[in-house]
Amino acid sequence: MSMPPPTFRPLDPGRVNTTDPMELAFWSVELDCPVEDLKAIIDEVGEHIAAVRAELERRGPGGA
Numbered sequence: 001m002s003m004p005p006p007t008f009r010p011l012d013p014g015r016v017n018t019t020d021p022m023e024l025a026f027w028s029v030e031l032d033c034p035v036e037d038l039k040a041i042i043d044e045v046g047e048h049i050a051a052v053r054a055e056l057e058r059r060g061p062g063g064a
Contacts, residue, residue: 003029015047031056 004026010017017023018039027049028035033056045051 014049016042016049016052018042018047027052 004022008022008026010023010026016027016038024035024038027033028038031038031052033041038052041052041055045055
């Protein structure tokens with residue numbers, strides 16, 4: 001997956017749009033989480049970024 005351009009910002013910064021590869025790449029970099037792990041977390045907690053961040057924090061470092 002390619003890196004998002006430095007000026008890229010999601011249309012809805014409160015959600016992860018899993019159908020947009022560029023947005024997945026953005027959130028992967030932003031959250032320091034591999035895309036496949038990010039998708040799995042979204043399947044568990046939903047696409048709201050607050051829930052995704054909370055789950056990543058709950059899992060701790062390297063727990064993605």
